[in-house]
Amino acid sequence: MRPVRRREAPTGDVAVILTFGPPIDVLDGARRQTLTGSFVAGVGDRYSTTEYHGEQYGLEIVLSPPGARRLLGLPLSELGRPTVGLGDLLGPAADRLLDRLACAPDWATRFDLLDTDLAGLATATPPAPVAERAWRLLIGTGGRIGVAQLAAELGCSRRYLSSRFAELTGVSPKTYGRIVRCRAARRLLSGGPAPLAEVAARCGYFDEAHLARDFRSLVGVSPARWQDEFPFFQATGGPAG
Template sequence: MATDSEEPYPSRFEMVRRLPGPQLQGAVTDMCGYRETISGHFRSVEYASLTVPLVISFAEPFAIGLGKNPGGNDRFASFAAGLFAGPVMIESFGGACCVQINFTPLGARRFFGQPMSELTDRMVGLDDVLGLEGNTLRERLGDARDWSARFAIAESFVAARLASTDPMQAEIGWAYDSIIASGGRTRVATLAGRLGWSRKHLARKFSDAVGVGPKTLSRIVRFNRALGLSRQDNSDWADIAADCGYADQAHLVREFRDLAGETPTAIAAG
């Protein structure tokens, strides 16, 4: 059953999170309600991940830069964002309020009904991804009395769209799950061979279904596994590099710079 939980974040904002109900399992990882409660200029960095967010805003936009600090024209209110193999810099200014629905890549492909390559490395406005349905959803969410009501509206909307689409092609689902289960260590040539596809054909299928090729997906999976291991007690970077399939510790450092914008030790110190 889906549950709401309010987390102990600093008082400058409130965040309420809901886990997906059974109808959204495998397509949505969670939904969040976010509202800033004091004025200011706030900055955060999100590392490369497998989350495809749909942000529906009722107030001020965010400033967002892909792999860079956002500029004056990088303002986004309600939008969807595809996968990006790098850090995302986010700034807000004390007046943000939104619902964020976090999709898996394959869930996003079904929900949006368009190739995920059209969202890769981009923020795309709500009108362009959902049309009039998106505007109606935004109005309903904005008029709702509280976060619980907003989550119920959002979950019903997502479930209805998913029910009207076909399941993901079994071969792509298998290849995607294989990369996740291996921690990004499965060779692309091995996946293609088991499917009886060429590597080029597999890459095209992944571009449509996920937004990035299997090699890039594997990089993101390995990075996030290494990041998770680094947060355990007595973690050692050389051991983590070997465990996650990096050629050596220097390789791991380069990947962290590319996908997080920081070195492993800088992240650990933070």
């Protein structure tokens, strides 16, 4: 049986994969990581590929970096690798949650259990205010605000901003801006054929060549090829390694 394989582009979000199916392999460049259970995929700055045999089923929870900080109880910079087993982060609470979900009689019950259990797991430790404000500014501007302007808006040094922001997201503000711009471009391209020069201008790129370079770096293919293969790509979530 041939494996099911999907290219996963970075989104700027954190994905929590609760799986009841077969193991999932995550290929990040030359590295292959086999995940035999549920896992968390942090914010990444390049695409990865997921692969599995058989039928896969489960749940995916997409979290903003501030939401992930509150749920996981640690800065994303401390994950240590692109994908981490859920049990490594939440301890026995992860197994209890998965057992309850697997034994639930239907999906409506599973969703209710998630609402209750995740609220109980969330910590009272908020992210650094300057990092969360910077994240909101980057999201609000579509990644079109530079690091110097961010620091000026927030009244702090670029070094301090970059350090706190990396704790929140696992990447630098500049990298996160690139991810947000590329995500916006993918959404425009997923709506149907569009002139690449127009997409580049709308998403804050210098020109079409700038868009193409970022696209190849983050997604692994050209914008035109991605548009052709869109049904096989994860457009808005999933492992972002």
